[in-house]
Structure formats: structure tokens, C-alpha cells
Amino acid sequence: MTRIGGFLTRVACCFILILVVFFGGGGDVFALTDEECLDCHGDKDFITEKDGETISLFIDMAMFGKTVHAENGCTSCHADAADGVDEHPVPLASVNCADCHDRVGEVYQNSDHGKAALDRDDELAPTCKDCHTKHNILPPTDKESSTYPLNIPFTCGRCHREGTEMTKTHDLNQHNVMKNYSMSIHGKGLFVDGLIVTAVCSTCHTAHNVLKASNPESSVNRNNIIETCNQCHVGIVDMFKNSVHSETVTRTGKRLPVCHDCHTSHTIADVKKKDFRLIIAEQCNNCHAHESETYLETYHGRASMLWGGEKTAKCSDCHGSHNIQPEEHQASMINDANIVETCSQCHAAANQSFTTYLPHATHSKKDKDRYPYLYYTFWAMTGLLVGTFAFFGLHTILWIPRGLIEKFKGSTGNKTE
Amino acid sequence: MDKNEPLYLERFSVFQRMTHLLVIVSFLTLAITGMALKFAMEDWAQWIAYFFGGFTVLGALHRFFAIVTFFYFFLTMIMLYTKWQESKKTLFGFIFDPEGLVPNLNDLNEFIATIKWFFGGPRPYYGHWTYWEKFDFMAVFWGIAVIGSSGLALWFPVGFSNLFPGYWLNIATIIHSDEALLAAGFIFTIHFYNTHLRPDKFPLDPVIFVGSITVDELKHERPREYDQLVASGELEKLVQRQAPAPWLKRMSLMFGLFVVSTGSILIVSIIVSMFSYIGKH
Numbered sequence: 001m002t003r004i005g006g007f008l009t010r011v012a013c014c015f016i017l018i019l020v021v022f023f024g025g026g027g028d029v030f031a032l033t034d035e036e037c038l039d040c041h042g043d044k045d046f047i048t049e050k051d052g053e054t055i056s057l058f059i060d061m062a063m064f065g066k067t068v069h070a071e072n073g074c075t076s077c078h079a080d081a082a083d084g085v086d087e088h089p090v091p092l093a094s095v096n097c098a099d100c101h102d103r104v105g106e107v108y109q110n111s112d113h114g115k116a117a118l119d120r121d122d123e124l125a126p127t128c129k130d131c132h133t134k135h136n137i138l139p140p141t142d143k144e145s146s147t148y149p150l151n152i153p154f155t156c157g158r159c160h161r162e163g164t165e166m167t168k169t170h171d172l173n174q175h176n177v178m179k180n181y182s183m184s185i186h187g188k189g190l191f192v193d194g195l196i197v198t199a200v201c202s203t204c205h206t207a208h209n210v211l212k213a214s215n216p217e218s219s220v221n222r223n224n225i226i227e228t229c230n231q232c233h234v235g236i237v238d239m240f241k242n243s244v245h246s247e248t249v250t251r252t253g254k255r256l257p258v259c260h261d262c263h264t265s266h267t268i269a270d271v272k273k274k275d276f277r278l279i280i281a282e283q284c285n286n287c288h289a290h291e292s293e294t295y296l297e298t299y300h301g302r303a304s305m306l307w308g309g310e311k312t313a314k315c316s317d318c319h320g321s322h323n324i325q326p327e328e329h330q331a332s333m334i335n336d337a338n339i340v341e342t343c344s345q346c347h348a349a350a351n352q353s354f355t356t357y358l359p360h361a362t363h364s365k366k367d368k369d370r371y372p373y374l375y376y377t378f379w380a381m382t383g384l385l386v387g388t389f390a391f392f393g394l395h396t397i398l399w400i401p402r403g404l405i406e407k408f409k410g411s412t413g414n415k416t417e
Numbered sequence: 418m419d420k421n422e423p424l425y426l427e428r429f430s431v432f433q434r435m436t437h438l439l440v441i442v443s444f445l446t447l448a449i450t451g452m453a454l455k456f457a458m459e460d461w462a463q464w465i466a467y468f469f470g471g472f473t474v475l476g477a478l479h480r481f482f483a484i485v486t487f488f489y490f491f492l493t494m495i496m497l498y499t500k501w502q503e504s505k506k507t508l509f510g511f512i513f514d515p516e517g518l519v520p521n522l523n524d525l526n527e528f529i530a531t532i533k534w535f536f537g538g539p540r541p542y543y544g545h546w547t548y549w550e551k552f553d554f555m556a557v558f559w560g561i562a563v564i565g566s567s568g569l570a571l572w573f574p575v576g577f578s579n580l581f582p583g584y585w586l587n588i589a590t591i592i593h594s595d596e597a598l599l600a601a602g603f604i605f606t607i608h609f610y611n612t613h614l615r616p617d618k619f620p621l622d623p624v625i626f627v628g629s630i631t632v633d634e635l636k637h638e639r640p641r642e643y644d645q646l647v648a649s650g651e652l653e654k655l656v657q658r659q660a661p662a663p664w665l666k667r668m669s670l671m672f673g674l675f676v677v678s679t680g681s682i683l684i685v686s687i688i689v690s691m692f693s694y695i696g697k698h
Contacts, residue, residue, distance in 0.1 A: 296458075299571070299590060305457035308471025347575050354578035361587040377588050381595035388599060392607040395549075398535040403616035406540075 032084050037074045059135055067137045097128045107208045112215075124159065124166045131155055131207075147207070149196040153181060156201045173213070180266035188270075197232070204228055204265075213265075220265070222258045229259045240322040244329070257287065262321075271321070274310035284315045291315075294360035294367075318342055318359065424632040424656040428624055432496060437625050439489045440557070441676055443482040448601040448680070450475040450482075452687060455594050461686045483568055490561050516545050516645075520555070524548035544641035549611050560600045567593035598687070605684035609677055621677065626669030627661035 040046055041059040048055050064070060075081055077095045081088035098105025108114040108128070116125035131146060138145035146155045157178045159166040167175075174180075181187040181201075189198030204220055211218035219228045230237040241248055245257050262283045263269075269276035281304055285292035295301040295315070303309040316324075318334055325332035333342045343350035362371065363378035429437070453465040453475055469475055501511040512519055528548050530541035546554075567589040570577040574586050613621045624630050632652070636643045646652035 298587075299454075302454050302457040303472050303476075305462075306453065306472040306475070307463060307466040308473050309457075309466075311473070349575050351575070351578060353581075354575050354583045356583035357574070357578070358584055358587045361590070363591060371587075373584075374587055374591060377591045378595070381591060381599075385595060385599045385602070388603065389607075392549075392603070396607060396610050398532070399610075399615060402535045407616040 032075060032081060032088065034073050036086075037081070041074075064135050066142075067135065068139050069135075069137055095129075095134075101128075104208050111208060111210045112212055113210050124169065126159065130158075147202075149198070149200050150190065150194075152200040152202055153178065153187070153190065160201075174266060177266045184266060184268045185270045186268060199232065203231065220260075222260075225258050225260055236322050243320075243322060243324045244326050245324060255287075261286065271316075277310040277314055278304065280304075280314040280316055288315075291360055294362040298359055298361050300359060313346060313359070317345065422658050423660070424658065425629040425660060426632055426635055426652070426656050427629045429628045431628070432492075434626060434628055436489050436492050436496070439485060439492075443485040443489070444600075444604065445676060445679060446478055446482045447486065448597070448605075449683060450479040451594075451597055452601065452683060455598070456687065456690050459686070459690045461690075480572060483565070483572070486561060487565065490565075516642075518546060518551055518554050520548060520551050524551060540640075542641045543639045544645070545639060547639075549607075553608055553611075556600070556603065560596065563596045564593055564600065567596070601680075602684060602687070605680035609680065613673070613677055621670060621673040623661075623666060623669040623673060626673060627665050629657075629661060632656055 038059065038061065041057055042061065044058045046057040048057055069077070078088070078092050080093050083089070098109075109118060113126050116122035117127050133146055136146075138148075140147040142148060143150070145151065158164070161167070161178045162176050182191055186199040189195045190200060206219050209219065211221075213220045215221060216223055218224065226237060226240070240246055244250055247256050250256060262280075271277070281292050281295060281301065292315075296305065300313045303312040304314060320333045323331070325335075327334050329335060330337065332338065339355045340350055340352060343355055347354065358371065358374075361374060363374040365375070368375045449465060450469070453462040454472075456462045466472055466475060469478065501508065504511050504514070506514065511517065513521065515521060515523065527541050527543065530538065534540055570581075570586060570589040571593060574583075577586065577589075612618065632643075643652070646655065
């Protein structure tokens with residue numbers, strides 16, 4: 001008896017379950033179908049007015065069929081439209097993408113964009129649809145997609161272009177980012193060379209986890225920037241990690257440079273071009289002030305300051321860049337073992353004697369003990385200069401009144417006198 | 418002869434005038450291109466770089482006019498050699514000719530007389546060359562030797578370092594740059610004043626371009642030379658009624674004023690930059 005009763009109970013349960021699934025959980029089957037939606041929304045002239053603006057309510061199914069959501073029906077996202085029979089309630093609730101895209105939703109929620117939109121109700125803060133569009137969400141590999149690499153700067157630029165409502169009302173650290181980016185080597189890679197592997201906004205700032213650079217969690221914070229650049233510049237980062245500038249090599253309380261300290265961020269330039277070469281000494285000057293100053297006193301440095309002086313030796317030409325090492329290191333470009341070769345890059349047939357030239361020369365009192373011959377030469381020359389001018393200067397000053405008197409006499413008196 | 422027409426006497430030969438023209442053009446270009454490098458941090462240096470088309474052009478011009486400088490140095494040596502041959506004197510006698518270009522004891526006396534003149538004494542009894550003119554000439558000699566040799570070292574640094582230690586290039590840089598500052602400073606202030614800007618010549622003494630002066634001027638400015646020429650009877654042979662051609666006078670004035678103004682602007686820029694530098698440090 002118990003066995004039969006148990007069997008019946010199970011059959012009954014299954015039946016109820018099927019009923020529940022059919023009529024309850026699967027309630028859509030009686031709700032609006034895509035065809036029904038398109039009865040209205042398939043009409044190109046279907047419009048409405050909102051705040052005095054005419055808005056098209058037309059959904060291009062040919063387009064939608066190509067999107068990543070093609071398999072989804074209208075009510076997959078617009079769940080609250082499902083209850084309608086002929087019409088749905090107006091307006092529909094905002095679509096919550098995080099219902100499906102929960103992981104991305106969480107990341108976005110904690111990003112500066114997300115916090116602005118959700119916590120601060122910043123009307124200008126972007127939500128999913130602002131970057132991805134509503135019904136035209138194509139895969140990022142599709143050229144038409146708003147998130148295709150070639151289109152990303154324009155997508156971000158809708159708000160981040162200088163002069164938009166957003167840039168005017170928000171306190172941003174960086175300005176002219178779009179213009180600077182398009183002039184940078186990354187921007188030129190994209191716009192001039194058409195490379196989709198070049199860095200676009202989201203490559204460095206991430207797509208959903210956009211945080212201010214001052215935030216330690218940000219991909220562009222100085223704690224993380226090396227790893228961010230490492231996404232593409234693997235060989236450079238490997239080299240850098242072995243250099244004196246890397247915190248894995250140099251243990252110091254002082255701030256060590258990271259990628260953007262030398263290369264900047266949006267204005268990042270081709271290191272072989274003059275835009276970059278002309279600012280190298282300035283960049284190194286941020287930490288190495290005395291070296292930079294004494295370099296600028298030499299021919300190399302002076303020439304660097306003049307228009308067209310990009311060819312003369314810059315810091316990195318002699319010291320290296322990502323592979324930079326202290327002088328005593330065997331691999332250092334200015335180590336005795338390598339310096340002749342380093343100078344030979346420009347000065348063909350350079351020899352050991354030539355390398356005793358002081359590329360950071362100074363005749364200042366501070367360096368008197370290091371370079372006495374420069375100090376005394378400078379002051380001997382200055383003495384000669386001051387002496388000559390003092391003598392002839394006085395001579396001239398005394399001459400002026402006499403000359404004026406003679407001229408005055410000459411113009412009134414006898415000329416041949 | 419028309420008594421109203423002034424009498425003229427040649428002071429500088431065509432050869433000398435042409436040499437001085439070379440000196441002007443090369444010295445001015447060397448000073449401009451070199452000072453742009455020395456004062457590269459100043460705006461005016463950047464304007465010079467823009468004007469000439471960049472640092473590379475400045476370097477090329479500087480080296481080209483360095484060659485011109487060595488060339489006129491060579492021309493001057495030839496001229497001196499020719500003069501020596503014509504003078505029929507011994508080499509020593511030619512070099513230390515009392516009326517020659519090498520300063521002597523009489524110049525010291527003239528210098529003292531000049532200082533007295535400044536304070537109201539009589540105008541000194543100047544001859545063919547005054548002591549400040551001799552100094553100008555000797556300074557160019559000295560300058561070319563110092564600036565030229567240090568400049569060659571900097572032009573060919575690797576070659577130079579085969580003969581001398583490489584760090585001597587740093588010394589050569591200081592010498593080249595400061596001696597050039599002295600030369601440019603001297604020419605653009607003292608020489609300009611002594612020759613062109615002094616009240617009786619202002620704004621320009623064109624004699625170095627037109628070549629001749631009037632006998633009246635000679636008598637007033639260089640009485641000893643005048644008296645010597647009268648005594649030897651040579652004055653009669655040398656004077657002529659021919660005034661310098663008007664076009665030559667006009668060209669001289671235009672060119673001379675251009676050069677004097679350019680040099681003056683450069684030296685004022687340098688002085689302002691130097692004082693602002695001293696003020697900052």
C-alpha cells in the first residue's frame with residue numbers, strides 16, 4: 001500500500017510540476033511574441049514624443065538579427081512588456097543587462113562610470129547602452145560595432161571629446177585627450193596605419209572597470225601601469241624589469257619611474273621622432289635634476305633646446321632606456337667596457353681618449369673639486385672678459401662726453417681746427 | 418682744379434675693403450649662429466633657429482663661415498707679406514715699424530694723451546693707426562688663433578682626442594664660447610662705438626666701404642699722418658678730386674647700418690639674457 005501510494009504521489013508531483021512549468025514559470029507563451037511586438041515596432045514611422053523630441057520606436061529586425069542578442073526575443077530584456085496582450089505598459093522599465101551579464105555588471109557597478117551613474121545619479125555617466133547601443137549590439141569583432149577598436153575612440157569621444165557637456169561639468173585631470181591621443185603613436189597607429197592591435201582607450205583603461213588614475217585599483221595607476229603596458233609591450237617590460245629603474249632591482253624608498261613618467265599617457269610619442277626626443281632631458285630632469293642641468297650646459301644639451309636639435313645625443317642615447325643600468329654594471333652603456341661603442345653610435349671611430357669627454361660638464365663652484373680645470377678655465381676667461389670690457393667700457397664712457405663737446409664745437413666753430 | 422671740391426685720399430685699398438667685407442659677413446653670421454647655441458634657452462635663440470631653418474643649418478653656416486674666416490686670415494697674411502716686400506724693410510723692421518700695426522711705446526703715450534683729451538686736454542697727435550685701431554686688428558689675430566683652434570677641436574672632436582685627452586674638449590668649449598662672447602661683445606659695442614657710433618661719426622663711418630677720406634678729415638683726425646705726408650711730399654701725389662660714387666656711398670650706408678643694427682640687437686639680447694641669468698642665480 002505504501003509502495004503504490006508512493007508511486008501515485010510521485011506521478012501527481014510530476015504532473016503538477018509540468019503544469020507549473022507550462023502555465024506558471026513559462027508564462028511567456030501567452031505573452032507578446034516578437035511578431036506581435038513588430039506589428040508596431042516594425043513600422044518605420046512608429047514614433048513617439050518625449051520632452052518635445054520625436055523618438056523613433058522602429059526596430060530594424062534585419063539589423064537586430066546580426067547582433068549578439070539575435071537569439072533573444074524582445075521580452076528577454078523587456079520582461080515587463082511580457083504581461084501586455086495588445087499593448088505593454090508605457091514606459092517600460094530600464095533594461096538591466098546585469099540580469100544576464102552579472103559579472104560585467106558587478107565590475108561596472110564598482111567603476112567610476114558605474115558609481116557616477118548608480119550612486120550619484122549623474123545623468124551624463126554612461127550606462128551599458130551608451131557605449132554598446134540598445135538594439136545594435138554587434139560583437140566587438142564586427143567592424144560596425146561601437147566597440148570595434150577603430151570605433152572605440154569615437155565611442156568614448158562622444159563624452160570625452162574636449163568641449164562636450166561632460167568635459168565642461170566634470171573635473172578631469174587630463175584635457176584634450178581625444179586630440180592628444182590621435183596625435184600620439186597609438187592614435188596614429190589606429191587612424192593613420194589602421195592597426196586594430198594598437199592601444200585604444202579600453203586597452204589601457206579597461207572597458208568596464210574604468211577608474212581614475214589616482215585610484216590604486218585603476219589599470220592606469222602607477223602601481224598597475226607596467227602590467228597594463230605589458231599586455232602589448234612584453235619584451236620592453238621584461239627588459240625594464242631588469243633595469244635599475246625597476247623596483248625588483250632597486251630597493252629604495254624613492255619613487256621609481258613607471259612607463260608614463262617618461263612616455264606620458266595620451267601624448268605618447270614615437271621615441272624616434274623629435275616630439276619625444278626634444279623632451280627626454282625634461283623627463284629625466286624630474287628625478288635627475290643635476291644631471292639634466294649639467295647636460296644642458298654641454299653642446300649636446302644646448303643643441304637639444306633649439307628647433308631642429310633632435311639629432312644630438314639625448315639621455316637615453318648614452319644611458320639606454322628600458323635597459324638602463326648604473327655605470328658600474330657590466331651591461332651599462334656607459335660602463336668602461338661599452339662606452340666606446342656607445343659614443344661610436346654618432347662619433348665614428350671614437351676612441352678611449354674621446355670617451356673622457358664630460359657629457360655632464362659644469363664649471364660651477366659645486367663641481368670645483370671634481371672638475372677644477374673647468375672651473376679655473378671658466379673664471380680665467382670670465383676675468384679676461386670682465387677686464388677687457390671694464391677697460392674699454394670706461395674708455396668709451398669717458399669718450400662720449402668729449403665726443404659730444406667736440407661735435408658741438410665743430411658744428412659752430414672752424415671745421416679744420 | 419675746382420677749389421670747392423674737397424680733396425680725397427685713399428685710406429683702404431679695394432683688397433682691404435673686400436677683406437673687411439668678408440670679415441663682416443662671416444663674423445656676423447658666426448656670432449648669430451654661435452650665440453643661438455650658447456643662449457639656446459632664450460626665446461631669441463629659438464627665433465634665430467626658426468629663421469635659419471633649424472639647428473642643423475646653424476651648424477652648417479657656422480662651419481662654412483669658419484672656413485671663410487681662415488680664408489680671410491690667409492688673405493691678410495698675403496697682404497702683409499706683399500706690404501713687407503714693397504716696404505723693402507727687414508722682417509723685424511716691417512713688424513715693428515713705428516707707423517705699423519704692432520702697438521709700441523708711442524701708443525702708450527697716445528693713450529695717456531687721449532685720457533687727458535677726454536678731460537679737456539688737446540686732441541692727441543694721432544697717426545695712421547690709433548692704438549684702439551691697432552687693438553682691433555691684433556684682437557682679430559688673437560681671436561682667430563684662440564677661437565679658430567678651439568673651434569677646430571670641437572669640429573673634429575674624435576681627431577682632436579687622438580692627440581689630446583677627450584676632456585680637453587670641455588675646456589675647448591669654455592674657451593671657444595667665452596672668447597667668442599668677448600669678441601662679439603667687443604666688436605658690437607666697443608668697435609661699433611669707436612668707429613661708427615661716436616658723435617663725430619654717428620651713425621656710420623663709411624670709409625671701410627668707400628675707401629677714401631677727405632684731406633680735411635685726415636688733417637683733423639690723424640694730424641701726424643698728414644704732417645708726415647706733407648713733409649715727404651707724398652700728399653700731392655696721393656690726393657685726388659674724385660669723390661666716392663654716390664651709389665657706393667648709399668650702398669655703404671645701407672649695408673653698414675644693417676650690420677651695426679643687427680650686431681647691436683644681438684648684443685643687447687645677450688646682455689639682457691646674461692643679466693636675467695645672473696639675477697636668477
